[in-house]
Each structure stands twice: as C-alpha cells, then as structure tokens.
Amino acid sequence: MARSLLDRLAAPALLLGLLLLWQVYVWTAHPPEFILPGPIVIAQTFVDILPALIRHTTVTVVAGGLGFVAGSVIGLVLAVVMSLVPPVRSAIYPIIIGSQTTPKIAFAPLLLVWFGIGLLPKVIIVALLAFFPVLINTLVGLDTTDRGFTELLRSVDAGRWESYRKVRLPASIPFIFAGLKLALTVSVIGAIIAEWVASNEGLGFLLLFYNATLRTPELFAVLVALVLLTSVAFGILVLIERVFSWEARLNAGSTTAVRTSAAGEANL
Amino acid sequence: MSERPAGSIESGAIFIDDVSVTYRSPDNSSTVALAPTSIFIRPHEFVSIVGPSGCGKTTLLKAIADLIQPTSGGICVGDRSSDEVRRARQIGVMFQDPVLLPWKTVAGNIEFLAAIARRKPDRRQVAELADLVGLPGYLERYPHELSGGMKQRVAIARTLALDPDLLLMDEPFGALDEITRHYMNGELLRIWSGNKKTVVFVTHSLDEAVFMSDRVIVMSASPGRVVADVEVDLERPRTDDMRYSDRAVALSKRLHEHLKEGGGSPWHARS
Numbered sequence: 001m002a003r004s005l006l007d008r009l010a011a012p013a014l015l016l017g018l019l020l021l022w023q024v025y026v027w028t029a030h031p032p033e034f035i036l037p038g039p040i041v042i043a044q045t046f047v048d049i050l051p052a053l054i055r056h057t058t059v060t061v062v063a064g065g066l067g068f069v070a071g072s073v074i075g076l077v078l079a080v081v082m083s084l085v086p087p088v089r090s091a092i093y094p095i096i097i098g099s100q101t102t103p104k105i106a107f108a109p110l111l112l113v114w115f116g117i118g119l120l121p122k123v124i125i126v127a128l129l130a131f132f133p134v135l136i137n138t139l140v141g142l143d144t145t146d147r148g149f150t151e152l153l154r155s156v157d158a159g160r161w162e163s164y165r166k167v168r169l170p171a172s173i174p175f176i177f178a179g180l181k182l183a184l185t186v187s188v189i190g191a192i193i194a195e196w197v198a199s200n201e202g203l204g205f206l207l208l209f210y211n212a213t214l215r216t217p218e219l220f221a222v223l224v225a226l227v228l229l230t231s232v233a234f235g236i237l238v239l240i241e242r243v244f245s246w247e248a249r250l251n252a253g254s255t256t257a258v259r260t261s262a263a264g265e266a267n268l
Numbered sequence: 269m270s271e272r273p274a275g276s277i278e279s280g281a282i283f284i285d286d287v288s289v290t291y292r293s294p295d296n297s298s299t300v301a302l303a304p305t306s307i308f309i310r311p312h313e314f315v316s317i318v319g320p321s322g323c324g325k326t327t328l329l330k331a332i333a334d335l336i337q338p339t340s341g342g343i344c345v346g347d348r349s350s351d352e353v354r355r356a357r358q359i360g361v362m363f364q365d366p367v368l369l370p371w372k373t374v375a376g377n378i379e380f381l382a383a384i385a386r387r388k389p390d391r392r393q394v395a396e397l398a399d400l401v402g403l404p405g406y407l408e409r410y411p412h413e414l415s416g417g418m419k420q421r422v423a424i425a426r427t428l429a430l431d432p433d434l435l436l437m438d439e440p441f442g443a444l445d446e447i448t449r450h451y452m453n454g455e456l457l458r459i460w461s462g463n464k465k466t467v468v469f470v471t472h473s474l475d476e477a478v479f480m481s482d483r484v485i486v487m488s489a490s491p492g493r494v495v496a497d498v499e500v501d502l503e504r505p506r507t508d509d510m511r512y513s514d515r516a517v518a519l520s521k522r523l524h525e526h527l528k529e530g531g532g533s534p535w536h537a538r539s
Contacts (some may be wrong), residue, residue, distance in 0.1 A: 008289045149367055155333055246371030
C-alpha cells in the first residue's frame with residue numbers, strides 16, 4: 001500500500017517541484033515579467049482577472065461543447081450508417097480520408113466570410129475536427145467484431161439489427177469512448193483556434209489579446225484556465241464512460257483487465 | 269430423448285452427399301479445399317474427424333453448419349437441408365476460441381444464443397446448465413475472471429441452452445493444456461450421455477478422437493478427402509483408464525497408419 005501512496009503522490013510532487021524551480025529562477029535571475037512571470041504572480045493575476053476568465057471560458061465552453069456534441073453525433077451516426085450500408089461506405093470513405101489531409105483550420109477564414117463572427121463558425125470548425133476521430137474509432141470498433149461471433153450469430157440465424165444491438169454495438173463502445181476522448185482534445189484546440197480567427201470573445205481571443213498587449217501574466221492565467229477547463233471536461237467524459245462502457249466498469253473493479261482506451265488519455 | 273416421436277429422432281441424421289468446396293482467390297486461381305465427399309452420420313452418433321492441416325475438416329464442419337456454401341453436392345439433416353436446420357436454430361457450433369461476450373456475465377453468456385433463437389432459458393435453467401458444466405456459483409462472474417477451461421465450459425453451456433439437434437465442434441479443446449483437455453473430454457461425454465445429440469467433433473488429436481467417438485473419419489490433404497472411416501468398438505460409458513487401453517492405443521495406431529497412407533503434412537498441425 002505504501003507503494004501505491006508513493007505512486008499517487010509522484011505526479012503532484014513533480015509538478016510542485018517544477019513550479020518551485022520556476023519560482024526560484026524568477027526570484028534569482030529576475031527575467032522581465034513580460035517574458036517570464038513567476039507562478040506566484042500568475043496565481044495572483046488569475047484571481048484578479050477571474051471574472052473575465054469565467055465570462056470568456058463560458059463562451060469557449062459553449063462553442064467547444066456544441067461543436068463536440070454535434071461532431072460526435074454526426075461521426076457516430078455516419079459510422080453506423082456506413083457499416084450498415086456498404087455502398088454508402090464505399091462512396092464516403094475515400095472522401096473523408098482525403099479530407100483529413102486538408103487542415104480544416106484552413107476553412108476558418110472561409111467560414112468567417114459565410115457566417116460572420118460569432119458562435120456558428122466556431123461550432124462548425126470544432127464539429128469538423130471532432131467528428132473524424134469518433135467516426136474512425138466507431139468504424140474500427142464495428143469492424144473488429146470477432147469472426148467467431150459472426151459465425152455464432154449466423155449459426156442461430158440472428159438478424160442484422162439483432163447482431164448489431166447484441167454484439168457489434170456493445171463491442172464497439174470502448175472504441176467509441178477512445179474516439180470521444182480524442183475528439184474532446186481536438187475540440188478544445190479547434191475552439192481556441194476558431195476564436196483566434198473568427199471571434200471577439202472566448203479564451204482563444206483572450207490569449208491573442210493579452211499576447212498582443214504583452215500582458216504575459218494574464219496570458220499564463222488564460223493558459224491555466226484552459227488546463228482546468230480541459231481537465232474538468234475530460235473528467236466528466238471519464239465519468240460518463242464509467243456509466244456507459246462495460247470495459248471501464250469492469251476495469252474499475254479489477255486490476256487484471258487490460259485498458260484498451262488509454263490511448264485517448266495520453267493525448268490530453 | 270426416447271420420449272420423442274419417431275420422426276424427429278431421424279432429425280439428428282446427417283447426409284453428406286457428394287459435397288465439395290473450392291475456394292477461388294481474387295487472381296482467379298482456385299484451391300480445392302474439399303474433394304467430393306459423401307458421409308452418412310447416424311442420429312445420436314458421436315463422430316470425430318481427424319486429419320492434417322488443410323485436409324478440409326473445418327471446411328466440412330462449416331458446410332454442415334451452413335456457415336459456408338458447398339461448391340457442389342448437398343447436405344441434409346433428417347429430411348431438411350442444412351440451411352433450413354440452421355434457420356430453425358437446431359445447430360449448435362463450438363470453436364477452439366470460446367468467443368464469449370466480455371460485457372456479459374456467465375449467466376448472460378449462457379443464455380445469449382438461446383435468446384436469439386427465441387428459446388431464452390429462465391434463471392433456474394441457466395443455473396442448472398452452469399451446474400451441469402461444473403460452474404456452480406459462477407453465474408455472476410465475467411469471462412475475464414475465468415480460466416481457458418472454464419470459458420470453454422461456458423461455451424458448452426451456451427450451446428446446450430440452445431438444445432440443438434446437432435452439435436458441431438471444431439477443436440473445442442484445442443487451446444487447452446492436455447490435462448484440462450482430458451478432463452473436459454470426460455465432462456463432454458458425461459453431458460452427451462445425458463441427451464445423446466448427434467455430435468461432429470473435429471480434432472487434431474488421435475487419442476482424443478478414439479476416446480470420444482463412436483466413429484472416426486480420417487481425412488487427407490491436397491485435395492481434402494476422406495481416406496478412412498473407422499468404427500470405435502470401445503464400450504460406453506468411457507472411463508479415463510480406457511484412453512490408453514490396448515484397444516484404444518491399437519485404434520489410434522490404425523488411424524495413424526491411415527493418415528500416413530493418405531499422405532499430406534504432419535497431422536499434429538492445426539487445420
């Protein structure tokens with residue numbers, strides 16, 4: 001048990017150590033504040049501009065959240081349709097893969113022209129980014145159904161929809177959540193970049209604003225807010241996963257099972 | 269099942285009539301997996317198929333199960349085609365891999381196939397099946413908590429829950445260690461003696477084939493074909509001592525001779 005306590009304290013201890021090192025450097029070397037403010041100054045600034053941070057975080061959360069949900073739902077539904085109707089798959093798959101080599105951020109200025117500055121272009125950019133990992137992971141999950149299952153299901157003449165409901169969809173849930181975790185990370189990135197291009201509010205806008213005015217402590221405070229936002233969002237997703245994913249549920253009660261959906265977490 | 273009407277007793281007989289299977293690859297070359305083969309399997313008979321890898325024994329089993337379409341010939345079970353019997357959910361299949369649903373408990377896995385076949389067993393029946401395969405008290409466990417042998421027991425219970433006329437098993441104990449395999453052989457025979465389904469059992473183990481079966485069909489590779497059909501005249505019930513009795517060993521030796529005559533690759537490889 002002592003070991004597990006040490007394991008648990010390792011990450012916070014390292015973080016604390018790095019912050020301390022940073023602060024000591026600032027105290028001794030006195031870099032200009034607009035280049036590198038110390039953690040204490042950043043913390044004070046964070047508290048000072050908290051009302052503004054909350055207001056702009058809300059804007060980013062609304063855009064990112066709507067885009068994430070829209071992109072995920074579209075990805076999920078499209079994956080199921082593609083796997084149910086092979087011609088749809090053959091028609092759409094090359095286009096989607098091809099579109100992945102195009103940086104979707106490049107569409108941001110165009111969306112700005114079409115929809116103006118505001119919520120809609122941001123939601124569209126985030127959705128464009130979020131939809132792909134969900135689509136691909138769901139497709140992989142639906143495809144990896146063991147051949148043994150296919151034969152078992154055929155042996156009892158199971159219908160197409162019954163096979164889906166009882167085997168293929170549940171089997172793909174861990175893959176879907178791995179996709180959702182990746183989608184969440186790119187959603188935050190998408191929201192920030194969309195706010196650089198097409199917004200006059202939100203954390204992305206705030207970052208640019210403080211950067212342009214060389215208010216570096218405030219810039220760091222926005223970064224802290226971003227880290228907190230992403231962590232909370234990720235935590236909520238993990239809680240949802242506990243409820244809906246058999247794999248997460250089984251893993252919570254056992255130490256032997258393998259965690260296949262950890263890939264998403266590493267990407268945070 | 270002596271209380272069944274006479275007509276349905278015959279439903280366990282399998283007529284394999286001149287069945288061949290040829291696989292065609294994309295470059296238009298073709299491989300004969302199974303040369304034209306005719307076999308009659310009596311109702312309630314336990315028949316094993318042995319042979320080297322690539323001899324078409326799995327292909328033959330899958331053709332009987334209507335999981336693949338024969339290139340020529342036909343298969344009847346009783347007076348119905350294998351397709352009709354599969355649609356009537358009267359075929360139980362088992363593979364080397366137990367293929368359990370990881371998100372379902374043992375109980376959920378036992379009733380899974382029967383539920384699709386609209387014959388969902390009630391809780392008491394599920395508990396009885398778990399007892400029968402030697403897993404009492406494991407109903408609420410999950411597959412990842414079970415050993416390989418226990419998983420295969422769940423697969424047996426799942427097949428029995430279907431109550432099929434036909435049991436088709438493709439190396440069901442092939443992934444188990446020899447001691448567990450011997451034990452599972454005895455367990456399967458014990459369960460089989462209770463209901464005497466018609467069983468077709470594919471294996472690469474000669475002594476397993478002899479120990480389990482009423483009859484052993486020996487196949488040979490390239491092209492896959494039947495080279496011998498050997499009656500096993502060991503009395504039932506089979507006991508563990510019989511596995512290496514002089515009679516059983518002599519039969520295994522005879523099968524070995526037939527395999528050598530048939531040629532092909534070493535028989536211990538997986539098909």
